[in-house]
Amino acid sequence: MTTSGGTASRVLVLNSGSSSVKYQLLDMDGDVRLATGLVERIGESSSRLAHTPRGGPARERTGRIADHDQALKAAAGELAADGLGLDSPELVAIGHRVVHGGLRFTEPTVITGEVLEEIERLVPVAPLHNPANITGIRTARSLRPDLPQVAVFDTAFHTTMPEYAARYAIDVETADAHRIRRYGFHGTSHAYVARRTAGLLGRAPEEVNTIVLHLGNGASASAVAGGRCVDTSMGLTPLEGLVMGTRSGDIDPAVTFHLGRVAGMSVDEVDVLLNKKSGLVGLCGDNDMREIRRRVDEGDERAALAFDIYIHRLKKYIGAYSAVLGRVDALVFTAGVGENSAPVREAALAGLEGFGLAVDPERNAVRSGEPRLISPDGARVAVAVVPTDEELEIARQTFALAHN
Numbered sequence: 375m376t377t378s379g380g381t382a383s384r385v386l387v388l389n390s391g392s393s394s395v396k397y398q399l400l401d402m403d404g405d406v407r408l409a410t411g412l413v414e415r416i417g418e419s420s421s422r423l424a425h426t427p428r429g430g431p432a433r434e435r436t437g438r439i440a441d442h443d444q445a446l447k448a449a450a451g452e453l454a455a456d457g458l459g460l461d462s463p464e465l466v467a468i469g470h471r472v473v474h475g476g477l478r479f480t481e482p483t484v485i486t487g488e489v490l491e492e493i494e495r496l497v498p499v500a501p502l503h504n505p506a507n508i509t510g511i512r513t514a515r516s517l518r519p520d521l522p523q524v525a526v527f528d529t530a531f532h533t534t535m536p537e538y539a540a541r542y543a544i545d546v547e548t549a550d551a552h553r554i555r556r557y558g559f560h561g562t563s564h565a566y567v568a569r570r571t572a573g574l575l576g577r578a579p580e581e582v583n584t585i586v587l588h589l590g591n592g593a594s595a596s597a598v599a600g601g602r603c604v605d606t607s608m609g610l611t612p613l614e615g616l617v618m619g620t621r622s623g624d625i626d627p628a629v630t631f632h633l634g635r636v637a638g639m640s641v642d643e644v645d646v647l648l649n650k651k652s653g654l655v656g657l658c659g660d661n662d663m664r665e666i667r668r669r670v671d672e673g674d675e676r677a678a679l680a681f682d683i684y685i686h687r688l689k690k691y692i693g694a695y696s697a698v699l700g701r702v703d704a705l706v707f708t709a710g711v712g713e714n715s716a717p718v719r720e721a722a723l724a725g726l727e728g729f730g731l732a733v734d735p736e737r738n739a740v741r742s743g744e745p746r747l748i749s750p751d752g753a754r755v756a757v758a759v760v761p762t763d764e765e766l767e768i769a770r771q772t773f774a775l776a777h778n
């Protein structure tokens with residue numbers, strides 16, 4: 375399809391979370407972001423839509439947005455107001471972040487009816503995420519049934535994990551009957567950031583062993599050997615591993631039996647406790663690292679303990695993945711906390727000089743949207759901050775597939 379501007383090259387990317395949708399419209403001819411937006415607190419009376427066309431200014435709308443279907447339609451309305459409506463012939467495909475792809479989806483995939491059914495079959499193992507992704511796909515299809523819709527899976531990058539890292543040490547028959555294994559998430563981010571880190575070092579991804587710390591509201595670590603994932607901290611669901619904004623991360627599974635037998639909680643109540651009322655929010659009432667640091671600086675002991683627990687877990691994974699990789703060339707921080715919180719980066723690596731890990735305080739204090747090194751000159755391991763860009767990566771993979 376051609377237009378006055380040449381070959382049509384626009385892609386809409388949807389990243390639907392449990393209570394939010396992030397979206398971007400990109401022109402892949404030059405990777406130009408034409409508009410970006412976020413709908414948050416979906417289902418609450420205080421929903422908010424923030425939309426920023428290229429060159430600004432940003433627009434904001436508040437008021438209840440009941441579900442992901444309404445959220446996407448509201449976003450489509452904002453795009454249309456900028457002359458970037460979804461009816462445009464310039465739009466060639468819609469790319470969706472799909473959190474759980476199980477073992478089957480190891481590559482970006484054009485969404486057919488059968489693919490959508492398989493994504494639905496995976497809802498029990500990604501109950502917070504896959505339903506939102508499915509609604510996003512259905513609504514996008516209803517708006518542009520003629521366009522290819524592409525799923526880019528969070529789990530895909532982790533399918534290279536060796537069996538000994540992916541299996542839980544539980545009865546094999548039970549595990550296989552229920553597809554219980556470690557899948558890992560945030561894979562699009564881990565892959566993109568590991569590749570960019572190799573680029574920052576001027577080396578080929580195949581030559582570099584990297585520990586990637588994706589620290590957003592959800593958080594995960596991965597060990598990437600020569601560009602391939604060999605271990606990651608999330609498991610069957612995005613609950614395992616690091617301390618997160620609202621999720622506990624690693625916990626003795628017997629805690630859940632105890633809560634059932636002794637505290638009389640139902641399975642669903644335990645699920646909500648561990649996924650939504652734990653992590654930083656459970657420990658100190660706040661899940662935003664900016665607010666936690668502000669409280670720590672004011673001497674708030676609960677916030678300080680929450681911060682210490684968060685850092686302690688992070689250190690354990692850094693140590694574990696140093697051992698898994700044997701030789702670490704780079705350690706990289708990414709996502710909201712990793713990109714912006716100098717105190718988290720400093721504390722996470724404090725005392726790890728024996729692992730070849732150190733942070734230069736002046737470099738660490740620099741605020742920038744660019745990939746950068748924060749280790750001192752001559753350090754054995756390059757420590758970096760590399761902004762993730764899941765939407766750009768999803769757009770690229772979607773565009774590549776839609777073109778074939």
Ligand SMILES: Nc1ncnc2c1ncn2[C@@H]1O[C@H](COP(=O)(O)OP(=O)(O)O)[C@@H](O)[C@H]1O
Nearest residue numbers: 589590591592661662663664709710711714715
């Ligand atoms: N300037 C900052 N300093 C410290 N933490 C920050 C800063 N900006 C954002 N964050 C943290 O980043 C988190 C969001 O990260 P993000 O990667 O956008 O998460 P998600 O994609 O899971 O919504 C916020 O909850 C907050 O804790």
Ligand SMILES: CC(=O)OP(=O)(O)O
Nearest residue numbers: 391559560591592612
């Ligand atoms: C998989 C996952 O945890 O995603 P998010 O960080 O977007 O919640």
Ligand SMILES: [Mg+2]
Nearest residue numbers: 590591592709
């Ligand atoms: Mg995220």
